[in-house]
Amino acid sequence: MNEILTLLKPRLYSFKNSGSSAGAGGLRFRVYVFGAIGLAFWVGIFAVFFRVLTYFQGIAGLGDLLAVKLLSMVLLTFTALLIFSSIITALSKLYLSRDLMLVHSLPVAPRSIFLARWIESTVDSSWMVVLYSLPVFLSYGVVYGAGSFFYLAILLSFVPLCLTISALSAAVVMAVAVILPAGRIRTLIVAISVVLFVVLLLAFRLMRPEELTNPENFTSVVQYFRSLQTPGSALLPTTWVFDSIRAALSGARASSIFHLSLSLSFAGAAVCGTAWLSEVLYFRGYARAQTTPGRLFAASPRRPANWQKVLGLLSGPARAFVIKEVRTFFRDQTQWPQLFLIGALVAIYLYNFSVLPLERSPIRLTYLQNTISFLNMGLAVFVLTAVAARFVFPAVSMEGDAFWIVKAAPVPIRTFLWIKFFVYYLPLLVMTEILIVVTNLFLQVTPFMMALSTVTVFCMAPGVVAMAVGLGAVYPDFKSENPAQAATSFGGLVFMILCAGFIGIVALLEAGPTHAIFMAGVRNAHLTPLQWVWTAASFAAALTLCAAAVYVPMRLGEKRLSDLG
Amino acid sequence: MKATVEESGTMNGNVMIELRNLTKFYGDTKAVDGVSLAVKAGEIFGFIGPNGAGKTTTIRMMGGVLAPTSGDILIGGIDMAKDPQAAKQMIGFIPDRPFLYEKLTGTEFLRFSADLYGVGEEAFLERSQRLLRQFSLDEWGNELVEAYSHGMKQRLIIVAALLHEPRVIIVDEPMVGLDPAGIKMVKDILRRLALGGTTIFMSTHTLAVAEDLCDRIGVISRGSVIAAGTVGELKAVAETQEADLEAVFLRLTREEAR
Numbered sequence: 001m002n003e004i005l006t007l008l009k010p011r012l013y014s015f016k017n018s019g020s021s022a023g024a025g026g027l028r029f030r031v032y033v034f035g036a037i038g039l040a041f042w043v044g045i046f047a048v049f050f051r052v053l054t055y056f057q058g059i060a061g062l063g064d065l066l067a068v069k070l071l072s073m074v075l076l077t078f079t080a081l082l083i084f085s086s087i088i089t090a091l092s093k094l095y096l097s098r099d100l101m102l103v104h105s106l107p108v109a110p111r112s113i114f115l116a117r118w119i120e121s122t123v124d125s126s127w128m129v130v131l132y133s134l135p136v137f138l139s140y141g142v143v144y145g146a147g148s149f150f151y152l153a154i155l156l157s158f159v160p161l162c163l164t165i166s167a168l169s170a171a172v173v174m175a176v177a178v179i180l181p182a183g184r185i186r187t188l189i190v191a192i193s194v195v196l197f198v199v200l201l202l203a204f205r206l207m208r209p210e211e212l213t214n215p216e217n218f219t220s221v222v223q224y225f226r227s228l229q230t231p232g233s234a235l236l237p238t239t240w241v242f243d244s245i246r247a248a249l250s251g252a253r254a255s256s257i258f259h260l261s262l263s264l265s266f267a268g269a270a271v272c273g274t275a276w277l278s279e280v281l282y283f284r285g286y287a288r289a290q291t292t293p294g295r296l297f298a299a300s301p302r303r304p305a306n307w308q309k310v311l312g313l314l315s316g317p318a319r320a321f322v323i324k325e326v327r328t329f330f331r332d333q334t335q336w337p338q339l340f341l342i343g344a345l346v347a348i349y350l351y352n353f354s355v356l357p358l359e360r361s362p363i364r365l366t367y368l369q370n371t372i373s374f375l376n377m378g379l380a381v382f383v384l385t386a387v388a389a390r391f392v393f394p395a396v397s398m399e400g401d402a403f404w405i406v407k408a409a410p411v412p413i414r415t416f417l418w419i420k421f422f423v424y425y426l427p428l429l430v431m432t433e434i435l436i437v438v439t440n441l442f443l444q445v446t447p448f449m450m451a452l453s454t455v456t457v458f459c460m461a462p463g464v465v466a467m468a469v470g471l472g473a474v475y476p477d478f479k480s481e482n483p484a485q486a487a488t489s490f491g492g493l494v495f496m497i498l499c500a501g502f503i504g505i506v507a508l509l510e511a512g513p514t515h516a517i518f519m520a521g522v523r524n525a526h527l528t529p530l531q532w533v534w535t536a537a538s539f540a541a542a543l544t545l546c547a548a549a550v551y552v553p554m555r556l557g558e559k560r561l562s563d564l565g
Numbered sequence: 566m567k568a569t570v571e572e573s574g575t576m577n578g579n580v581m582i583e584l585r586n587l588t589k590f591y592g593d594t595k596a597v598d599g600v601s602l603a604v605k606a607g608e609i610f611g612f613i614g615p616n617g618a619g620k621t622t623t624i625r626m627m628g629g630v631l632a633p634t635s636g637d638i639l640i641g642g643i644d645m646a647k648d649p650q651a652a653k654q655m656i657g658f659i660p661d662r663p664f665l666y667e668k669l670t671g672t673e674f675l676r677f678s679a680d681l682y683g684v685g686e687e688a689f690l691e692r693s694q695r696l697l698r699q700f701s702l703d704e705w706g707n708e709l710v711e712a713y714s715h716g717m718k719q720r721l722i723i724v725a726a727l728l729h730e731p732r733v734i735i736v737d738e739p740m741v742g743l744d745p746a747g748i749k750m751v752k753d754i755l756r757r758l759a760l761g762g763t764t765i766f767m768s769t770h771t772l773a774v775a776e777d778l779c780d781r782i783g784v785i786s787r788g789s790v791i792a793a794g795t796v797g798e799l800k801a802v803a804e805t806q807e808a809d810l811e812a813v814f815l816r817l818t819r820e821e822a823r
Contacts, residue, residue, distance in 0.1 A: 316680040320678075323676075324669065328668040401664035405666075407631075408628050408658040409682075410652060411650065411779075412682065512799070
């Protein structure tokens with residue numbers, strides 16, 4: 001036990017010392033910002049569930065049934081999140097962390113190393129899920145007037161649920177790591193999860209939930225309610241947790257304690273079983289993880305696509321960085337499933353517009369089509385922002401420890417950043433323009449709206465990409481084990497907030513004049529001189545903002561990288 | 566006891582590297598304290614000192630990887646602060662740790678370097694093949710860098726640094742991670758390059774390598790150059806006639822620490 005505590009100490013000391021290290025002031029500020037946003041989400045979740053449960057309570061007969069079904073769905077969602085998070089975290093902690101070489105050289109039993117890592121993994125993978133599940137259960141307790149035993153049962157139920165999922169995930173990871181190198185497993189898991197997510201999303205979308213707005217389809221809703229009565233399998237740990245919480249909510253203490261005991265005893269057995277398994281499998285898998293996995297596609301002996309000719313117009317340094325960027329991006333297998341995900345989401349996005357039940361709306365069709373088209377401009381740029389946050393924002397951090405090559409090269413940092421910009425700008429501009437043009441064709445908008453949308457997106461896309469590159473350079477993380485996670489860092493948050501502001505301001509600037517021009521077209525009238533001035537000023541301001549969104553972040557990023565060290 | 570520019574090299578004629586009062590602060594800590602040095606064309610200059618003395622910081626500033634707090638770095642007469650691209654074009658920089666783009670093959674990384682430094686296609690093909698063969702990497706050219714050992718990565722970085730035939734080579738701990746055959750190979754190549762007029766500035770902990778290879782040696786301690794010259798001159802400064810550089814080094818750095 002002492003060994004395990006000792007192995008956990010570096011993590012505890014690092015946490016303790018983070019407040020006193022250089023840059024602690026900035027860190028504290030980030031903690032406050034993240035804390036405030038996290039608290040807002042927490043309160044928001046509570047408010048939403050409180051509102052929904054209060055509404056359910058008002059539906060005689062069906063309300064309680066819906067509340068119970070919602071509880072089981074919430075538990076199922078949290079369980080799915082816990083499983084995914086536990087597998088990924090266990091894989092990183094057990095096989096991919098940088099300090100493992102040092103830890104395995106210590107005179108400590110592999111089982112102790114496993115248990116210390118597993119404890120860290122359990123805490124890391126579950127704390128956030130537990131934290132954000134609390135407002136949900138709190139709202140149940142408040143709405144249904146549950147006693148103190150309910151809150152105790154909630155806390156006690158989550159312990160075995162987290163332990164069981166974490167232990168079983170670690171066992172699965174250890175078993176697979178004996179067969180496959182750990183680096184490949186991560187890609188595999190991410191790929192499977194993304195495929196599952198896309199399949200679920202497609203299945204949900206193809207059910208056409210918008211048809212529920214049609215009263216003629218209400219018979220299917222009645223059938224759905226009948227299916228709510230179906231209980232879960234009595235052999236699943238999640239069912240025990242669910243039964244325990246439901247019993248506690250209705251005041252049936254004995255039943256709650258019984259199911260709680262089942263959960264706890266199973267969790268104990270799962271932890272002991274996994275600890276035993278670790279003696280047999282852990283070190284074998286770790287040793288296997290040290291070998292570099294073979295390439296999925298072998299290098300061709302002759303030179304592949306003749307880049308020199310394709311990129312012949314570029315200068316040597318520009319060509320070097322473009323080729324490097326494209327190759328390293330596509331050879332990183334963790335990018336593949338995410339590209340697939342984006343493809344699927346774009347397809348769903350377009351499909352949504354093709355099936356919009358506009359004709360059933362009481363609002364005049366032409367007006368509605370063009371209003372949606374205007375709002376869709378903002379939505380398409382927000383999709384671009386989300387994609388840029390995932391792929392472009394981490395682009396500078398992806399240089400990692402090899403950033404010295406950029407600093408030592410006879411190429412200005414400005415050139416390096418602009419090359420990054422253009423590598424991502426061109427494909428993302430094409431993606432966003434496709435989104436906007438195809439959705440406008442589905443909406444059958446006026447030529448004016450089509451022109452306005454395509455030109456606006458054309459002007460905003462460089463701003464979003466430049467903010468991603470520039471702010472990615474302002475907040476670089478060259479030491480991260482997974483630079484792609486930069487999107488969820490403080491800098492990533494700043495990028496998202498600024499982009500949301502950028503989209504909002506451009507939309508506000510264009511909304512008034514667009515409405516005036518559109519209505520003039522509908523009424524076959526001309527704009528007044530004042531409206532012309534207003535239109536010109538608004539569009540000029542939007543254009544200036546787009547130019548500033550390109551220039552300012554790129555300059556800030558250049559300055560930050562030049563000063564680095 | 567600080568060495569001045571005049572003491573550590575001639576200022577006229579063919580000086581290729583010149584450091585003037587180079588200083589670097591990390592927060593409140595002075596890592597490099599007014600270092601001034603001059604190294605002539607074709608000279609191999611060794612930079613030795615205890616851990617944390619400021620060797621790597623100085624070398625990184627010379628390579629343009631790190632900006633000095635104050636002072637000047639001139640490479641072939643070009644000021645690193647005023648025209649960093651032109652100065653870097655003359656340098657082959659070899660850091661102490663071989664961090665590379667893991668998802669490129671060895672040959673692709675060399676082509677990347679060649680493009681950055683403006684090496685033409687024909688010259689690239691001839692030099693990359695020759696150097697890869699010379700550094701026993703010719704069979705690994707089409708493999709991803711992530712499959713290379715530490716020593717192989719170090720050799721690949723050296724190949725990349727030599728590809729554009731730099732007039733100045735700045736190298737931090739060149740022998741780290743290399744096997745004895747690799748060490749001998751690097752020593753021979755550095756010697757040959759120096760004979761051809763290339764200036765070499767290297768930091769090392771391996772005093773035997775410094776003694777064997779360097780024309781002159783600078784000793785840095787606590788951020789300052791405390792002595793510079795040939796091994797004989799250093800012995801005189803240290804007031805010792807003991808046979809090896811290790812004794813001289815220990816004496817000089819111990820005195821400075823007092």
